[in-house]
Amino acid sequence: xxxxxxxxxxxxxxxxxxxxxxxxxxxxxxxxxxxxxxxxxxxxxxxxxxxxxxxxxxxxxxxxxxxxxxxxxxxxxxxxxxx
Numbered sequence: 001x002x003x004x005x006x007x008x009x010x011x012x013x014x015x016x017x018x019x020x021x022x023x024x025x026x027x028x029x030x031x032x033x034x035x036x037x038x039x040x041x042x043x044x045x046x047x048x049x050x051x052x053x054x055x056x057x058x059x060x061x062x063x064x065x066x067x068x069x070x071x072x073x074x075x076x077x078x079x080x081x082x083x
Contacts, residue, residue, distance in 0.1 A: 025058065
């Protein structure tokens with residue numbers, strides 16, 4: 001997570017998938033870390049739901065996306081990185 005703070009710019013988008021969705025659930029720690037990330041922060045909603053969370057459990061600034069929107073994000077941005 002600390003790498004995201006230094007590697008992102010306001011025009012970037014972050015998408016949390018699989019177990020990464022735990023970082024988007026509302027807790028004080030997650031809110032503090034995500035507040036420092038520049039750019040849009042998204043979460044793959046089916047992955048969040050599969051782990052027993054609801055959309056209402058998200059930090060209010062997180063943008064939930066479905067699979068079609070996930071594909072749209074990959075088309076919208078020139079560079080896609082995963083780690």
